[in-house]
Amino acid sequence: MANFKMTVRNRQALFWLFLFPVMLMGLFGVAFSGGQTEPRLGLVVLDSSSLSTLVEDGFDQAQIVEVKPYETVALATDDLKAGDLDGVVVVSRKVRRPVRIDFYFDPSNTFVSEVARGVVAGVVERIDRAASGTPRTVEFESHSVRGRNLRYIDFLVPGIIAMTLMNSAMFGLGGTIVNYRERGILKRLRVTPQPLPIFLSAQIVNQLLFSILRAILLVLVGAIFFDVHVLGDYLTLLVVIIIGSLCFVTIAFTVASVSKNREVADSLGNLITMPMMFLGGVFFPVDSAPDWIQPLIRAIPLKYLADATRGVMIKGDGLASMGLELTVLVLVTLVFFVASILLWRWE
Amino acid sequence: MAEGEIFGILGPNGAGKTTTLEMIEGLRRPDGGDIHINGESVWPDPGRTKEMIGVQLQSTALFDYLTVREMVALFGSFYAKFLSKTDIDYLLDAVELREKERAVVKELSGGQQQRLSISLALVNDPQVVFLDEPTTGLDPQARRRLWDVIRDINSKGKTIVLTTHYMEEAQILCGRVAIMDRGRIIAIDSPQRLIDELDAETKVTFQSSSELSLTELSERMGAVNLKTTDSGYAFYTRDIQTAILGLFEAASKQGVNIEHLNVSGANLEDVFLHYTGKGLRD
Helix, strand or coil: CHHHHHHHHCHHHHHHHHHHHHHHHHHHHHHHCCCCCCCEEEEEECCCCHHHHHHHHHHHHCCCCEEEEECCHHHHHHHHHCCCCCEEEEEEECCCCCEEEEEEECCCCHHHHHHHHHHHHHHHHHHHHHHCCCCCCEEEEEEECCCCCCCHHHHHHHHHHHHHHHHHHHHHHHHHHHHHHHCCHHHHHHCCCCCHHHHHHHHHHHHHHHHHHHHHHHHHHHHHHCCCCCCCCHHHHHHHHHHHHHHHHHHHHHHHHHCCCHHHHHHHHHHHHHHHHHHCCCCCCCCCCCHHHHHHHHCCHHHHHHHHHHHHHHHCCCHHHHHHHHHHHHHHHHHHHHHHHHHCCCC | CCCCCEEEEECCCCCCHHHHHHHHHCCCCCCCCCCEECCEECCCCCHHHHCCEEEECCCCCCCCCCEHHHHHHHHHCCCCCCCCHHHHHHHHHHCCCHHHCCCEHHHCCHHHHHHHHHHHCCCCCCCEEEEECCCCCCCHHHHHHHHHHHHHHHHCCCEEEEEECCHHHHHHHCCEEEEEECCEEEEEECHHHHHHHHCCCEEEEEEECCCCCHHHHHHHCCCCCCEEECCEEEEEECCHHHHHHHHHHHHHHCCCCEEEEEEECCCHHHHHHHHHCCCCCC
């Protein structure tokens, strides 16, 4: 409880804990999320009547969309799910019925799908008016299709969450421990009967609590401003966050134990986190990096944490499908747990 | 060290005062010998004695972002003994921090932090309180206030062990002092007895309303090497009674008034100088 209060009252710490990752996400999200602006529609025409031809022409004339014809609905929706299309328009007609237009779109890609929907609705209305007959000549219905239309921001948000778990452990918790040691607070605690494990556990619980709060904030900001949604379940995400946090907490304790003072701890922390941040695939995918660097990438714990977080958030993976990642993280945790106990210093 | 006393460990920096305390407090394992507090051996397992002692370490090390009251409550939670709300009130009153109970540690002055640090040494109602240079770095006013606090705690039956390199502090507070240098205790007794044992000469200075005849003065005052100084007269003596009586007799006979009489006996600084050949703060 006291830990929680102290963290909340330390304004500077709060900035690094919460505001900084959000800013980073916003910055990268806005800077790199440009790309396509013109919605790409797949058009499947299952009817050859004059009305259907009219619809086809209508879409061809709509200038802000790129239209690609498909033979079957299945082929088109496959491309939609793969993220190659932003929407699929299916034109069909049953005997003695108005022309039916079904519009399939991926709701995770709000901006583009809204534009596409607007275009489709506009075209439908125009045809309706042109036909000017009674009753309604066109029936329109839209369906959402969950696709895997991955944008840069979808990749970025889980990466940032993983990165903040690392950085807050290394600089927040590790720095605090070194600071306490430097100022003699650890020594002061040592003359009380309170055992060290309880004190450290309180620190770790506090760290986990703030990591979870921060992850919630990042997920919320991602959802509200960037339309990034967690595909997997939240419990799995929570487990990944806790395991990842503990992993970096033990690394941070080890670094804190071998560092003489705050300056050393910070440089050592940077030395460790910087390469992890860039080679661990936080900002950019590293799977396509040159072969010679791949062994190094595979030695980076953050890579596994980022992969696991990404797995839950954008692939909807469960714990079972991230066995490798979790095993590596747990092993690293155990190794550094032992190391930090052996190297622990009071003064 | 005896129960109920204020015991001072006096010595220059690096004499081993803090190291000695750390061994007693259970922070540093001694190479040899035994340490007992209240009949309990501190080593090899200092866990039991930690419940009986209160410690203030040399550097004030506190959590910046907790309030005074939270700080006391937090440290209270480290001990088996339960610390109630009224206990906290009592502790804060004892160190005169009641009106600051909602202030965050970071905002406290040096003297206030030091007093808070002392209150933290009292949260478990300890039998022995160790204060390591409690007044170092404080201004004279804050120092005096802290002395009152320490005396107050002692009057409530707690044994206090403190280290200092201010001889004035030791002289005012301590019932007994140990003089320490290079890791050894070279003298241990009450400040007054240490000074008496030194059998040092008393220094007397004074001024006069008009010039005095020195030869007559010296005759009446016993063998005293009386000298004139820039601001008057000065002499040293071991027989202060004869000297002062003689001084006033001679002066009244000559019709001269004695002004600004100042008698200064030896102090702990002189004792220290005598034993070690160097000053306390070298």
